[in-house]
Amino acid sequence: MDLEEQSQRGRFITLEGAxxxxxxxxxxxxxxxxxxFNIEVCxxxxxxxxxxxxxxxxxxxxxxxxMSAKAELLLMFASRAQHIESVIEPALASGTWxxxxxxxxxxxxxxxxxxxxxxxxxxxxxxxxxxxxxxDLTLLLDASRATSVERTQRRRALDRxxxxxxxxxxxxxxxxxxxxxxxxxxxxxxxxxxxxxTVCETMRAELLPRMExxxxxxxxxxx
Numbered sequence: 001m002d003l004e005e006q007s008q009r010g011r012f013i014t015l016e017g018a019x020x021x022x023x024x025x026x027x028x029x030x031x032x033x034x035x036x037f038n039i040e041v042c043x044x045x046x047x048x049x050x051x052x053x054x055x056x057x058x059x060x061x062x063x064x065x066x067m068s069a070k071a072e073l074l075l076m077f078a079s080r081a082q083h084i085e086s087v088i089e090p091a092l093a094s095g096t097w098x099x100x101x102x103x104x105x106x107x108x109x110x111x112x113x114x115x116x117x118x119x120x121x122x123x124x125x126x127x128x129x130x131x132x133x134x135x136d137l138t139l140l141l142d143a144s145r146a147t148s149v150e151r152t153q154r155r156r157a158l159d160r161x162x163x164x165x166x167x168x169x170x171x172x173x174x175x176x177x178x179x180x181x182x183x184x185x186x187x188x189x190x191x192x193x194x195x196x197x198t199v200c201e202t203m204r205a206e207l208l209p210r211m212e213x214x215x216x217x218x219x220x221x222x223x
Contacts (some may be wrong), residue, residue, distance in 0.1 A: 010040075010092040011214055013134070014103040017141035018172045019162050020148030021192040022199060023101060027142065029200050030207065031099055037211055042091040045101035046079065050086045053079040061159040069115040073122065076107050081129045089133065104130065105138060105179055110161065113175025114168045131195070137210060139203060140180050141192040145170055 015030060017023050027043070034041045047057040056079040060072065081104075093097050104126050112119050143151075145166055151161065180187040188206045192199050 008095050008174050008218075009198065010095050010097040011136045012088070012092060012100070013096045014100045014105065014138045015141070016102055016105045016109070016133040016138055016176065017143075017192065018109070018148060018169055018176065018189075020150070020152035021141040021143045021153065022196065023141055025098070025196060026199060026203060027101055030139065030203065033204060033207055034063065034097060034099060034211070037215055039215075040085065040096045041099055042096050043099045043101075044083070044087055044105055046083060046106065047076055048079065049083040049088075049100070050079075052082045061161060064159065067160075069111060069117055072115070073107065073111040073117065073125070076111065077125045077129050080107075084130065084133060100135075103135060103138075105140070105176065107177040108179050109172045113178075114164065114172040116171065135186060136214075137207075138180075138187045139206065140176055140187050140189045141199070142173065143192040147193050155218065 001223050013030070013034070015023050015027055017118070031041060031043050046053070047060055048054045060067075060075050060079075088098050104122075107122050107126075108119055111117050112122050149166075149168065152158070177189065180189050190199065190202050190206065
């Protein structure tokens with residue numbers, strides 16, 4: 001892919017974090033920030049994002065039957081494979097930017113860390129399913145477990161994964177932070193403990209300079 005083709009391709013941005021960090025609240029703010037640059041954005045989520053993916057999401061989060069960690073991981077990647085082929089890759093190829101609520105970092109955190117499966121098998125699936133596709137930027141919202149629990153308790157009934165205990169979510173949080181430390185150019189950790197407006201300001205401070213650089217770079221190459 002030459003520079004001009006790269007400049008015409010959309011950017012891929014993901015939002016990550018454990019339960020209760022405020023992803024759902026911040027997502028519309030990130031989306032509007034992107035649209036303020038007059039960029040066409042496809043907003044999607046994982047698991048889900050396609051009719052098949054949404055059906056798998058119901059199985060993953062709603063089933064009352066005991067599910068093995070391997071089955072959970074494979075269903076996540078089954079949903080992801082369909083998502084990439086049907087939504088993410090076509091959008092990026094057409095020049096549309098993609099904003100996704102969770103992606104593969106969540107598998108490394110939840111199944112790799114939370115379920116204690118480790119990273120090796122997940123990395124194999126990542127390589128096979130994604131064929132090199134990676135987000136251009138990942139905003140990782142990080143909050144203490146106490147903050148997350150307080151926020152989660154205000155919500156509706158918890159799903160199968162949200163119902164896991166403190167030790168599970170401490171492992172999830174640490175796996176996220178470890179992955180961010182290993183890939184600090186792509187993953188930006190945002191302190192999600194403060195109030196909403198403060199978190200928004202931090203997010204914008206991280207996102208806006210990158211947006212300006214990407215937009216200016218695309219304009220320069222195309223001309």
